[in-house]
Amino acid sequence: MIGVGIIGLGLAVKPHALALRELEQAGVARVIGGHAPSAERRAAFAAAWGWPVFDSAAALLAQPGLDLVLILTPPRTHLPLAEQALAAGRHILVEKPVEWDAARAEALVQAARRAGRRAGVVFQHRFRPAALRLKQAIAEGALGEILSASASIRWWRDEAYFATPGRGMKARDGGGVLLTQAIHSIDLLLHLAGPVAGVRGIARTSPLRAIDTEDIAAAALRFASGAIGAVDATTVARPGFPERIEIAGTRGSAVLAAERLELHLAGAPAEVLDRGSAGGGGADPMAFDHGPHRAMIAEMLDAIAQGRDPANDIATGLPVQRLIEAWLASSASGREETP
Secondary structure, eight states, rough: EEEEEEEEETTHHHEEEEEHHHHHHSSSSSEEEEOSSSSSHHHHHHHHHOOOOEESHHHTEEEEEEOEEOOSSSSGHHHHHHHHHHHTTTTEEEEEESSSHHHHHHHHHHHHHHHTTOOOEEOOOSSSHHHHHHHHHHHHHTTTSSEEHHHHHHEEHHHHTTTSSSTTTTHHHHIIIIIIHHHHHHHHHHHHHHHHEEEEEEEOOTSSSSSSOOEEEEEEEEEETTEEEEEEEEEEEETOOEEEEEEEESSSEEEEEEEEEEEEETOOOOEESSSSSSSSSOOOTTSOHHHHHHHHHHHHHHHHTSSSSOBGGGGGGGHHHHHHHHHHHHHSSSSSSSO
């Protein structure tokens, strides 16, 4: 069994803990314990899950049998914590985004490479069954050449969400709706349709909350393949709606709404894979199934056991972060920018 520790016991911990509990039951992982600077959060974690807690990251990292560390803290803390874990000889799985900005994200990737440890990024949407089926169809050429690829993320976040100190502020989160919420769907769009060669974007902050990051954004995308598309992202769409990805090719089209996929291929009946449409787009950001987290962590454990890079290798988290920075730069310059 691979020993797992968790640093960061806030909002993001629940789906990871649910997944790890099931992986413990399956005999493939053992949770060594968790750490958060807050004594209150440590106590709540221990009470909820029954795992040990440690009052410092160093104490957790020193535990015998620890192989993998999940870093679930605010973005700007990822690099120093990752460096600390890597120096202790541990593999890492880092919550999205990789870091506060693309430069720090690249530094984290390079730190993992120098250390020779396995490093992954938390983009669990790639592991949803409907997304896996769509990825397979595209890889097999079932849609033909992709001509159009777009995404719409019309979510809602209420006052309680922004009540957490620093949430929605650049100093803590690095960005707003793009880097904090829509990043999952934008990453999945790139994962499916390939890299973007140019972006022309706009973004602004609504009067609904006192934050200094964007909560309304839209962009036109020019993919390296020649396909074009658009992305619309916001957290002001009350009460929140399932995020959508739509892809059209020379041989067919696909619509992915949260975990519901419709495939319409030339000469074939429509294929529907419906795992539900609740994706955490409403006031409760954690209202989603933890199954994709379990699949993602299980794949990471397999990668460690087999001595290979994980499917969600840390470097695969860089393209979406570069795209978001180019999008915001385009909003400021009024020109197309290159990610």
